[in-house]
Amino acid sequence: MALTTAPGRSPRTGPVGPRPTRRGAGRARLGEGLAGYVFLSPWLIGLMGITALPMLLSLWLSFTDYDILTPLSEVRWVGLANYERMFTADPSYWHAVRVTLTFALVAVPLKLAAALGVALLLNRTWRGVGLFRGLFYLPSLLGGSVALAIVWVNMFNRDGAFNSFLALFGVEGLPWVADPDWALQTLMVLAIWQFGAPMVIFLAGLKQVPVELYEAASVDGAGAWRKFRAVTLPMLSPVIFFNLVLETIHGFQGFTAAFVLSNGTGGPVDSTLMYTLKLYIAGFTDLEMGYASAMAWVFLLAIALITAVLFSTGRFWVHYSDGDDS
Amino acid sequence: MLGTSVKSPAEIVNNIGLLPEEFTPGNYAEGWTNFDVSFGRFFLNSALVSLLTVVGNALSCLLAAYALGRLRFRLRKAWFTVMIGTLLLPGHVLIVPQYILFRSLGLVGGDWPYLPLLIPHFLATEAFFVFLMVQFMRGIPRELDEAAKIDGASPYGVFRHVILPLSRPALVTTAIFSFIWTWNDFFRQLVYLSTLEDYTVPVALTLFIDSTSQSAVGPMFAMSVLSLLPVFLFFLAFQRMLVEGINTSGLKG
Numbered sequence: 001m002a003l004t005t006a007p008g009r010s011p012r013t014g015p016v017g018p019r020p021t022r023r024g025a026g027r028a029r030l031g032e033g034l035a036g037y038v039f040l041s042p043w044l045i046g047l048m049g050i051t052a053l054p055m056l057l058s059l060w061l062s063f064t065d066y067d068i069l070t071p072l073s074e075v076r077w078v079g080l081a082n083y084e085r086m087f088t089a090d091p092s093y094w095h096a097v098r099v100t101l102t103f104a105l106v107a108v109p110l111k112l113a114a115a116l117g118v119a120l121l122l123n124r125t126w127r128g129v130g131l132f133r134g135l136f137y138l139p140s141l142l143g144g145s146v147a148l149a150i151v152w153v154n155m156f157n158r159d160g161a162f163n164s165f166l167a168l169f170g171v172e173g174l175p176w177v178a179d180p181d182w183a184l185q186t187l188m189v190l191a192i193w194q195f196g197a198p199m200v201i202f203l204a205g206l207k208q209v210p211v212e213l214y215e216a217a218s219v220d221g222a223g224a225w226r227k228f229r230a231v232t233l234p235m236l237s238p239v240i241f242f243n244l245v246l247e248t249i250h251g252f253q254g255f256t257a258a259f260v261l262s263n264g265t266g267g268p269v270d271s272t273l274m275y276t277l278k279l280y281i282a283g284f285t286d287l288e289m290g291y292a293s294a295m296a297w298v299f300l301l302a303i304a305l306i307t308a309v310l311f312s313t314g315r316f317w318v319h320y321s322d323g324d325d326s
Numbered sequence: 327m328l329g330t331s332v333k334s335p336a337e338i339v340n341n342i343g344l345l346p347e348e349f350t351p352g353n354y355a356e357g358w359t360n361f362d363v364s365f366g367r368f369f370l371n372s373a374l375v376s377l378l379t380v381v382g383n384a385l386s387c388l389l390a391a392y393a394l395g396r397l398r399f400r401l402r403k404a405w406f407t408v409m410i411g412t413l414l415l416p417g418h419v420l421i422v423p424q425y426i427l428f429r430s431l432g433l434v435g436g437d438w439p440y441l442p443l444l445i446p447h448f449l450a451t452e453a454f455f456v457f458l459m460v461q462f463m464r465g466i467p468r469e470l471d472e473a474a475k476i477d478g479a480s481p482y483g484v485f486r487h488v489i490l491p492l493s494r495p496a497l498v499t500t501a502i503f504s505f506i507w508t509w510n511d512f513f514r515q516l517v518y519l520s521t522l523e524d525y526t527v528p529v530a531l532t533l534f535i536d537s538t539s540q541s542a543v544g545p546m547f548a549m550s551v552l553s554l555l556p557v558f559l560f561f562l563a564f565q566r567m568l569v570e571g572i573n574t575s576g577l578k579g
Contacts, residue, residue, distance in 0.1 A: 031480060031481065032397050032398055032399060032481050033397075033398070033399040033400060034399075035393075035397055035399075035480070035481035035482060036393045036397040036398070036399030036402065036481075037393070037399060038393075039389045039390065039392050039393035039397065039481075039485070040389070040390055040393040040394070040405065041389075042386040042389055042390065042448065042449050042450050043386065043387075043389070043390035043393075043409070043449065043450035043451075043456065044405075045449055046386070046446060046449025046450050046451040047408065047412070047451075049449070050420075050424065050427075050445070050446050050449055050451050051412055051415070051420065051451060053423075053427070054420050054423035054424045054426075054427055055419075055420065055423065057423040057426065057427065058419070058420070058422055058423035061422070061423065061426075066426075068426070068429075072426075072430070130565075130566075134561070134565045138558075138561060141506055141557060141561055142510070142554055142557060142558075143510070145509075145510040145512075145528065145553070145554065145557070146510075146512050146527075146528040146529075146531045146532060146550075146553075147528075147531060147549075147550035147551075147553045147554050148550075148554070150531060150534070150535065150546060150547075150550050151547065151550055154543065154546075154547070249414060249416065252416070253416050253417075253418060255418070255512070255513050256512045256513070259512070259516075259532075260532065260535060263535050264532075276418045276513075279418055279422075280418075280421075280513075280517075283421070283422045283425075284425075284517060289422050289426065292422050293422050293423065296418065296419040296420075296421075296422060297419070299416065299418065299419060300415070300416065300419045303414070303416060304414075307414060
């Protein structure tokens with residue numbers, strides 16, 4: 001084929017080839033095109049087989065009553081019945097939507113605020129700052145783990161460590177995770193506490209802010225707050241935006257902690273029935289895979305919509321200093 | 327948490343202090359053998375899945391990133407956009423059809439129940455790492471490629487002798503993150519693993535909650551501590567690289 005040189009032929013060890021002529025360069029271009037697809041092939045196979053095909057399959061399934069037990073060939077087409085049931089006949093679906101929205105709307109902004117606040121504190125050079133960065137980042141790393149959720153749930157039990165701590169001050173504790181009014185809040189605190197990942201990204205962003213801007217602001221007599229408002233926030237807005245999009249999507253997908261807290265049921269009284277948990281229960285507990293697929297598609301569209309909204313509002317407040325961001 | 331893991335059942339309820347009055351290391355032994363299968367088996371399973379995932383991610387994502395970040399070919403921009411698009415695709419959307427797909431291929435609960443967990447990683451489906459490596463490769467001077475090309479190197483030669491050695495930092499970052507994420511992953515492992523012997527650590531830990539008996543809290547905490555240990559050690563060893571890895575991944579807006 002058009003491969004002008006054998007794979008593995010290297011500048012150091014390969015024999016000296018003919019000097020590239022115009023024709024040679026043209027053939028090299030062709031070779032590069034082929035090589036591009038060779039290198040891309042695992043990803044392309046994955047995209048087709050593991051992403052695109054399943055998406056089509058799930059779109060089709062969302063209009064059927066597939067239950068995994070009957071073979072695919074005997075599946076019944078039910079039209080929009082799954083969607084109809086979801087929106088009109090399944091109150092726990094709307095409940096899951098509410099729980100998820102509440103969770104994301106409260107936990108995400110607070111998490112980002114915590115991340116930015118701590119990042120500002122740690123964006124200095126003092127002895128041991130690296131250690132603190134690590135310590136704040138650690139909960140994020142352990143974040144999605146079952147172990148951490150287990151510990152958390154036990155800490156917030158009726159006679160867990162947190163209530164015992166409150167008792168030291170004579171405060172009557174609450175049955176946090178067992179109380180439908182408080183279980184979701186407990187999950188939110190857990191999520192906010194894991195602000196390490198956006199914090200690290202904020203730190204990276206803060207390092208990019210030119211020192212001259214602060215110096216110029218100082219010369220103009222700006223105080224700390226004014227510098228933060230006029231220099232840090234605008235310069236950091238692309239990073240804030242990036243974190244906002246990422247954490248919002250992430251927030252909608254909370255699963256592990258809700259699963260562990262409720263032992264996979266979304267309890268107490270459905271108070272922690274996150275959307276993904278509802279989807280899991282529909283698909284893998286009740287085996288209503290058609291219904292679960294419909295839920296997955298609505299989820300996907302909702303996330304796409306929210307991302308689009310974020311991006312369209314982003315134009316008004318995200319500031320790109322070099323005017324070029326591809 | 328560490329404290330609770332060495333408390334006796336009575337103390338877990340009554341002693342609110344961090345340190346136990348009576349050191350009870352028995353929780354570890356008890357937790358280790360609490361189920362019909364020893365916890366050691368779960369750790370081996372988790373280690374196997376995590377290490378193979380690391381290899382798969384590093385390999386396949388590097389190949390894709392080289393193509394998308396360095397080579398010129400038709401539709402490259404379009405594929406890059408698609409890749410960014412999949413970055414936003416929540417895994418939960420694909421879980422049902424992927425499960426059905428792998429099941430119809432006979433891979434769920436088959437001789438090697440981990441295949442459904444591993445195959446996606448060998449096909450670069452974790453777009454985050456592809457993106458991270460593309461951004462990294464953009465930082466490698468183009469002149470190096472050009473010089474190698476003038477010396478007669480093919481795109482494969484450039485990959486082997488220029489990109490591969492220079493991509494070490496990006497590969498290390500990918501390796502660390504894929505290890506930690508896979509070790510902590512719960513959703514997919516919960517869906518695909520159904521036999522006790524095949525359970526990984528996170529799935530096995532939930533067995534403790536099923537048994538809800540108050541007396542198992544000590545062993546449960548003991549095993550939770552152990553399950554976090556690999557991540558913690560990884561973190562200690564690579565802390566510097568982790569933070570730098572994120573800093574160099576091009577998230578500068």
